[in-house]
Amino acid sequence: xxxxxxxxRPFPTIWIIIPxxxxxxxxxxxxxxxxxxxxxxLSRLPAYFQDYxxxxxxxxxxxxxxxxxxxxxxxxxxxxxxxxxxxLTRYAAQNVTPNRFAxxxxxxxxxxxxxxxxxxxxxxxxxxxxxxxxxxxxxLGIHSTGFxxxxxxxxxxRLPKANSEGLQACGxxxxxxxxxxxxxxxxxxxxxxxxxxxxxxxxxxxxxGLVGAGGIGVELTQAFGFxxxxxxxxxxxxxxxxxxSIDLAADQIRKKIS
Amino acid sequence: MKFVTPTGRPQTVSLVAGTLxxxxxxxxxxxxxxxxxxxxxxxxxxQGFLQEPAWDYLPTLIKLCGETLxxxxxxxxxxxxxxxxxxxxxARNTTPTTALGSxxxxxxxxxxxxxxxxWAAMLAGAVGIGVLxxxxxxxxxxxAFLVKVFSESLxxxxxxxxxxxxxxxxxxxxxxxxxIVPQAAPDMLGLSLYMFDVNxxxxxxxGLVGAGGIGYDLTTAxxxxxxxxxxxxxxxxxxMVTLIDRLSTYLRGRLVN
Numbered sequence: 001x002x003x004x005x006x007x008x009r010p011f012p013t014i015w016i017i018i019p020x021x022x023x024x025x026x027x028x029x030x031x032x033x034x035x036x037x038x039x040x041x042l043s044r045l046p047a048y049f050q051d052y053x054x055x056x057x058x059x060x061x062x063x064x065x066x067x068x069x070x071x072x073x074x075x076x077x078x079x080x081x082x083x084x085x086x087x088l089t090r091y092a093a094q095n096v097t098p099n100r101f102a103x104x105x106x107x108x109x110x111x112x113x114x115x116x117x118x119x120x121x122x123x124x125x126x127x128x129x130x131x132x133x134x135x136x137x138x139x140l141g142i143h144s145t146g147f148x149x150x151x152x153x154x155x156x157x158r159l160p161k162a163n164s165e166g167l168q169a170c171g172x173x174x175x176x177x178x179x180x181x182x183x184x185x186x187x188x189x190x191x192x193x194x195x196x197x198x199x200x201x202x203x204x205x206x207x208x209g210l211v212g213a214g215g216i217g218v219e220l221t222q223a224f225g226f227x228x229x230x231x232x233x234x235x236x237x238x239x240x241x242x243x244x245s246i247d248l249a250a251d252q253i254r255k256k257i258s
Numbered sequence: 259m260k261f262v263t264p265t266g267r268p269q270t271v272s273l274v275a276g277t278l279x280x281x282x283x284x285x286x287x288x289x290x291x292x293x294x295x296x297x298x299x300x301x302x303x304x305q306g307f308l309q310e311p312a313w314d315y316l317p318t319l320i321k322l323c324g325e326t327l328x329x330x331x332x333x334x335x336x337x338x339x340x341x342x343x344x345x346x347x348x349a350r351n352t353t354p355t356t357a358l359g360s361x362x363x364x365x366x367x368x369x370x371x372x373x374x375x376x377w378a379a380m381l382a383g384a385v386g387i388g389v390l391x392x393x394x395x396x397x398x399x400x401x402a403f404l405v406k407v408f409s410e411s412l413x414x415x416x417x418x419x420x421x422x423x424x425x426x427x428x429x430x431x432x433x434x435x436x437x438i439v440p441q442a443a444p445d446m447l448g449l450s451l452y453m454f455d456v457n458x459x460x461x462x463x464x465g466l467v468g469a470g471g472i473g474y475d476l477t478t479a480x481x482x483x484x485x486x487x488x489x490x491x492x493x494x495x496x497x498m499v500t501l502i503d504r505l506s507t508y509l510r511g512r513l514v515n
Contacts, residue, residue: 025335028328032389032470041385042394048384072286079283115499119375119463120492123480128300134292207375210466211477214291224379232380236372243371 055237056230063216063238070215071242073133073140074202080141081197085110085149092149093156096164096178106149114146118204122213133214140201140208148197155189156182188257195250202246206239306485315487318475319494326471327498329389329464330457333396338450340401345408345446351420352412352434366405374399374460378469392469396460400453407449408442415441444513451506451513458502462495 091097091106121139129135164181172180209217216235223231344362346352353359377398381391419437428436465473472491479488 021335025332029332029393032325032328032332032393034332034390034393038385038390041390045384049380069289072289076283076286076290111500111503112496115459115496115503116492117459117463117495117499119466120476120495123477124303124492127303127480128297130291130293130296132291132293134290137290203371203373207373210375210379220376221379224383236376239373239376240368240371244367247367247371 051229052233052236054230055234056228057234059231060234060238063219063235066216066219067238067242069133070205070217071202073137073208073215074198074205076137077140077144077201077205078194078198080137081144081148081201082194084141084145085152088145088149089152089156090174090178092153094153095157095159095161096174096182098174107153110146110149110153112146113142113144114150116143118143119208119211122208123211126212131212131214136205136208136213136215139213140204144197144201148193151193152186152190155186155193159185191257192254195253199243199246199250203243206243303483303485303488306483307489309486311490311493312484312486315490319472319490322472322475323494323498325389326461327458327502329393329396329471330454330461333393333461334400334450334454334457336393337397337400337404337453340397341404341408342446344401344405345412346434346439348405349409349412351415351417352438362405363409366402369398369402370406372399375464375467378464379467382468387468387470389470392461392464392471395464395469396457399460400457403456404449404453408446411442411445411449412438448510448513451510455503455506459499462499 088106088110091102092110094103097103097106118139121142122136125135125138126132129138159182163185164177167177167181205215205217206220207217209215209219210221212218216239220232220235220239223229223235344366347354348359348362348366350356350359353362374395378392378395381394382388385391385394415438419441420433423433423437461471461473463471463473463476465471465475466477468474472495476488476491476495478484479491
């Protein structure tokens with residue numbers, strides 16, 4: 001990279017790209033059949049959401065139990081993520097991978113995991129493992145591994161080479177280099193990413209019930225189906241409280257370690 | 259040999275914590291209700307995948323993939339348009355008043371707590387099934403995400419240019435447009451590209467609740483056990499998501515340099 005070159009201002013191209021994007025979006029919306037007239041339907045939204053104003057908490061103990069199931073599903077998903085991602089990182093980081101083949105294979109596997117939406121995986125797993133939280137945990141366990149493994153590998157790749165060369169010069173094995181040079185420098189970052197993944201898994205776990213993969217989503221889908229808006233509202237309140245507090249906790253963990 | 263963990267706590271503490279965590283996990287395993295008796299169905303399904311794909315379904319598939327991409331594109335652009343001023347309202351160093359800043363942040367963190375699928379399901383109930391509720395749901399959830407990450411990247415800009423323009427007597431508006439936003443802009447563009455990538459992924463499944471895209475056919479193919487069709491759909495989603503992912507990674511890489 002050139003050092004002291006004055007940066008070229010990107011503005012001229014940007015001012016062409018932005019209007020083009022908006023025009024393209026207009027045409028896309030037309031092609032999608034989004035009728036501008038239908039946007040008037042949006043005026044119905046306030047009235048529609050009015051019905052959600054009175055949450056019906058009569059079944060709260062049941063919801064709480066299902067929410068616990070959801071959280072456990074998310075945690076198990078995260079444990080599978082760690083169990084798969086941690087060993088894979090050794091092969092998926094360019095600077096510590098033993099050979100090019102292992103690098104490509106592990107990267108492609110991680111890409112595959114990331115590319116498969118969790119709900120799709122959950123749908124497929126409910127065929128094999130029956131409806132229930134196990135299919136959900138497995139789906140989360142595969143999908144989020146993609147994100148976790150990739151970010152883990154990238155944080156190892158960002159490390160300066162000198163860190164590990166010192167140890168290698170003393171005759172350390174690759175695993176020893178990983179344990180004593182790379183691990184201490186990235187462990188904080190990894191805890192941050194893991195906290196995010198736990199939060200994300202629990203958030204997504206609330207919706208996996210849509211395809212019958214257990215948790216509070218099953219109850220929510222049922223309430224939706226029967227237009228029991230009071231029950232839907234109660235479940236949503238519960239989801240928001242739990243998910244928002246886990247989001248806060250994850251943020252706190254990230255702030256504390258950085 | 260006695261190791262000290264990076265947090266500075268002795269290893270015994272982390273050992274005990276680890277054991278407790280493992281014990282809790284194992285005790286909660288029954289909650290998952292794992293059932294391996296239906297694995298035959300799984301094998302049957304994968305055999306269905308290996309049959310000749312349903313080629314006659316291909317034109318519909320391509321059309322639905324286009325619809326999915328279009329939804330993600332429109333929604334991301336609108337979400338970025340909404341989120342930029344809102345992030346300026348929320349970020350600590352650009353907000354007019356601190357109270358307004360934290361109010362904006364709280365409101366959007368609550369919106370973020372409702373998963374996009376649930377937004378889509380509710381909106382499909384409100385405005386009728388189709389592409390519109392899907393696009394709206396994507397707009398809502400990605401605006402909420404972008405407000406958070408945009409305001410975070412505004413907050414970490416270098417304060418020196420701000421002091422510089424302030425010393426020249428710049429107005430509050432000028433400080434934001436000249437010293438703060440240009441510093442965060444590459445980051446925000448990169449995040450917008452990432453958001454597009456996420457929205458494509460999400461748009462593939464919105465159809466499960468009747469909110470447009472390829473998701474509806476995905477559910478019907480699974481329910482009616484059209485395994486040959488399901489295989490094509492999964493393959494198409496994989497290719498589409500991977501392609502967009504590579505493209506957005508490439509463009510983000512170009513932005514950094």
